[in-house]
Amino acid sequence: MLENLLTHSAFEILTLSDRAAQALAENPWEAAGYTLLALGGTGAFLSLLGMALIYVERKVAAHFQCRLGPMRVGWHGMLQSIADALKLLQKEDIIPEKADKLLFFLAPVFSIIATVLALIIIPMSPSLQVVDLNIGVIFISAVGGFGVLGILLAGWSSNNKWSLLGAMRAGAQFISYEISVTLSLLVITLLAGSLQLSEIVQSQQDGWWIWRGHIVGVVAFFVFIISSTAELNRPPFDLPEAESELTGGFHTEYSGLRFSFFFLAEFINMFIASALGATLFFGGWMPFHIGGFETFNSIMDLIPPGLWFAGKTAFIVFLMMWVRWTFPRLRVDQLMRLEWKFLLPVGFINLFAAATIVLTKLYFFPGQ
């Protein structure tokens, strides 16, 4: 039994959606229960994670800036996010008089739906994944594109020129950087030979792709992290918001709960991007393994996979926060130049290199 656990053969991935599908034939109520559990779980996870990330962001920012950050509400300000969430809920919900009311209402909903859809596919541990699609990587790219719709709609429906400028920037930026993200995802797909996220994780049993894929893996990781920072519209690529230029960009006119939807979506997207980075490049929940070193591998197995996943994700989240509180913002034409003249060629060359490496089996541990 213990042996089984240590060698991962016991980790049979059974997602909530699988369980629901299995139960559907026998007992529809059980299937409905599983679905509800998935919905409720995702919703609760979403809000808790959002609050936790906001707290962490504030603390990290504070320490980068030589101050303490939230300290008053709860121990070291732990409850600050809850207090802020309650405050946001109580805020007056303002809809501009000349706004396109339906679209104005729908925009934050689209934004959060895209986030939730992307969240459910992340394999957080062998036993914790809501849906395990066989086209996971494509699904992530598709849903990521859906999030732009919310931002574009928000900018358009607010009937504010600043918002529209922000939305247009967002549209141009997201569409451009989407390509680079996809190119770096494709590198890992080539190496792993699968689009399914759980299989990509399983394929890293002998080592994570970032070092098994050596140069190609590292380049792909950097392209991924730069372009997904741009996709998240976090500094130094936060042009759609650019509070000192556009007074808040696409969400200038939003307040209260609707604003918090955008805010939450942004932070959860950061988690998703980090989790995706961890899954593809750092082996997701897979412990640190070196092919052939059985003793070392089994020691690493003692750490639960959920912790591995959380640690790797937290590391990338921290990287993104570090960048945010260090770098100034790019200008809009420089942003485009970076993508089209630098990241895109690098991404393509890297993809060709990856294809060559996969064909010639030049990466580490190709046998297994």
Next chain:
Amino acid sequence: MAVKISTLEERISVPAEGDNPLNTQEYFINMGPQHPATHGVLRLMLKLDGETVREVIPVLGYIHRGIEKIGEHQTYRQFVHLTDRCDYLSAMMNNWAVSLMVEKAMQTQLNDRIEYIRTIMAELERIQSHMLWWGVLGMDLGAFTPFLYGFRDREMITDIFEETIGCRLTMNYIQPGGLMDDIHPNFVKRVKDVIAYAKPKIDEYEELLSGNVIIQERLRNVGTITAEQATSLGVTGPVLRASGVALDLRRVAPYGAYGQVDFEVAVGSVGDCWDRYWVRVEEIRQSFRIIEQLIDNIPAGKTMLSKPAKKIILPEGSHYAQLETARGILGIYAVSDGKSENPVRIHMRSPNYHNVWSVDAMTRNARIGDLVANISSLDIVVPDIDR
């Protein structure tokens, strides 16, 4: 010669386009009076073509308090207290300008102690003003962290001011004929502490912001104005020096103790945002140099020439004095009738008012992001524009 004066309405009226819905159109957008990048209540009308700025029309007057008019109903000593509400980051230099004007008109000779303390105070204030500008520039360009670093270090200088003057922002210390009070016994020691602390910090900040590739991209060859443009617009201060004109009143027409100290005037070559940035950072270093030369040699003496004269009545005629604040040349012009304590007319030639008009010349055909960088590199203080 007839001068055509166009109103704002005329300037922002957009001619109607044809019926084709695909026609693009230049549009106007209000930046301010409440906008994070305009540093107060400055309003800019932008004529935009997509993201490209075609024209910038500054609209002033949102914080006009009529300080010059109020000054006509006050004595000169009372008027000093209003001037620090103009350019609040050069509060003492504004006080000094009025004092200089009165002293020049009365032909008063001051002792060295007063001149030294005034100079040290002015340079400390220049440093804290530039430190604040440095942080705000970072924030305008999207890096929030420099903002807090700048404010943290500025705080130490503000504490020194508080100890001697009792005030942190709108300080009244320099007055016609001397100083309000003597310096605090701790003053010299604390100034030395600040120099020892802040000088290495400047190098650290250079690593954080100046050496950053994004900052270089954002500032280099952005918002260039040539020396000719700058002089014809009446631009002064670091903005003018960045364009390559070495006009610094501290060097050209020394006042206070500037004639006795050794310092360099930082001059740029291109006139872009980066030069303006570099000139200011270099000025912080030079200000430290000036203070270092003076702080150990403050001579003994009175801090007020005599008992404050009950009445200051300037000779009949017009009087003018100017000095270099952190933003440029501040001139005070007063007309006296020779009988009354109050001036007949007061006018302030404020550096920000003249600098702000160069934003249009800088920003034409640039992006909105460049506009923000330009405003930031001008380092405007809006209450000084409107007065």
